[in-house]
Amino acid sequence: xxxxxxxxxxxxxxxxxxxxxxxxxxxxxxxxxxxxxxxxxxxxxxxxxxxxxxxxxxxxxxxxxxxxxxxxxxxxxxxxxxxxxxxxxxxxxxxxxxxxxxxxxxxxxxxxxxxxxxxxxxxxxxxxxxxxxxxxxxxxxxxxxxxxxxxxxxxxxxxxxxxxxxxxx
Amino acid sequence: xxxxxxxxxxxxxxxxxxxxxxxxxxxxxxxxxxxxxxxxxxxxxxxxxxxxxxxxxxxxxxxxxxxxxxxxxxxxxxxxxxxxxxxxxxxxxxxxxxxxxxxxxxxxxxxxxxxxxxxxxxxx
Numbered sequence: 001x002x003x004x005x006x007x008x009x010x011x012x013x014x015x016x017x018x019x020x021x022x023x024x025x026x027x028x029x030x031x032x033x034x035x036x037x038x039x040x041x042x043x044x045x046x047x048x049x050x051x052x053x054x055x056x057x058x059x060x061x062x063x064x065x066x067x068x069x070x071x072x073x074x075x076x077x078x079x080x081x082x083x084x085x086x087x088x089x090x091x092x093x094x095x096x097x098x099x100x101x102x103x104x105x106x107x108x109x110x111x112x113x114x115x116x117x118x119x120x121x122x123x124x125x126x127x128x129x130x131x132x133x134x135x136x137x138x139x140x141x142x143x144x145x146x147x148x149x150x151x152x153x154x155x156x157x158x159x160x161x162x163x164x165x166x167x168x169x
Numbered sequence: 170x171x172x173x174x175x176x177x178x179x180x181x182x183x184x185x186x187x188x189x190x191x192x193x194x195x196x197x198x199x200x201x202x203x204x205x206x207x208x209x210x211x212x213x214x215x216x217x218x219x220x221x222x223x224x225x226x227x228x229x230x231x232x233x234x235x236x237x238x239x240x241x242x243x244x245x246x247x248x249x250x251x252x253x254x255x256x257x258x259x260x261x262x263x264x265x266x267x268x269x270x271x272x273x274x275x276x277x278x279x280x281x282x283x284x285x286x287x288x289x290x291x292x293x
Contacts, residue, residue, distance in 0.1 A: 103180065105178075106178075107178055107179065107180040108178055108180035108181065108184070109176050109177055109178040109180070109181045110176070111177065111181045111184070111185070112178070112180050112181045112184040115184050115185065115188060116184065119188065136267075137267055138267045138268075138269055138280075140267075141199060141267070141268075143195060144192060144195035144196045144198075144199050147188070147191065147192050147195060148192050148196075150188075151185075151188050151189065151192055154188075155185070159173070162173055162176065166172065
């Protein structure tokens with residue numbers, strides 16, 4: 001009989017800790033009433049951004065994916081439209097972060113990464129909504145409002161991430 | 170705070186300006202949407218189309234009772250409705266293509282359409 005021992009690496013521990021914080025932030029956000037339907041600040045993405053800058057893309061990727069799956073299971077929305085929306089939003093923002101991560105510190109600061117990620121998040125969700133959930137051109141009316149919220153919360157989240165990174169130093 | 174300002178890169182400023190411009194442009198586009206020519210009223214799974222040129226004031230029956238719809242000055246609105254929350258009445262006037270008022274309790278939907286009916290994948 002072969003015995004396999006899976007030894008979690010230091011990376012795994014770090015991912016688990018960061019994902020736990022991100023899940024808690026998701027929960028807090030879920031239970032806070034949103035003044036405008038469909039607009040959420042997305043504070044859990046602060047952790048993704050923090051993980052990306054401090055530990056690299058690998059950590060950020062897993063923190064984001066684990067957060068999306070676990071929080072949807074905890075909230076009971078796993079495999080529902082809500083889950084696919086947050087999954088596609090998460091994937092789109094990870095994709096743009098992957099493309100931009102090499103520019104960080106040279107051309108882009110935290111604010112840019114946060115803004116691009118939040119816009120990619122909204123656009124990914126919006127494409128899914130247009131194709132699948134509300135297949136009607138009428139929803140283009142909502143796009144400017146969503147993008148405005150992405151702009152505001154992108155800057156705020158970027159600033160919070162900056163404060164976190166500064167504290168770490 | 171001064172540390173934060175020092176950390177801001179050229180790309181940050183450009184990104185913020187780019188997205189501000191994008192959002193402003195979309196809002197301007199939203200305000201200047203083309204106005205429609207016809208009003209489509211959908212009740213009891215039937216749709217009727219009215220020309221916005223002619224003023225009308227008509228009642229349509231739904232599960233709760235009569236909903237009164239008005240066309241005036243190339244705009245349309247719901248004037249009376251038997252529903253509880255009256256969201257459809259508070260929506261006010263509509264006159265731009267794809268603008269829609271829905272009264273879910275009384276199962277009535279009115280929307281503005283242009284000269285050519287846009288492709289609608291929901292009804293298709």
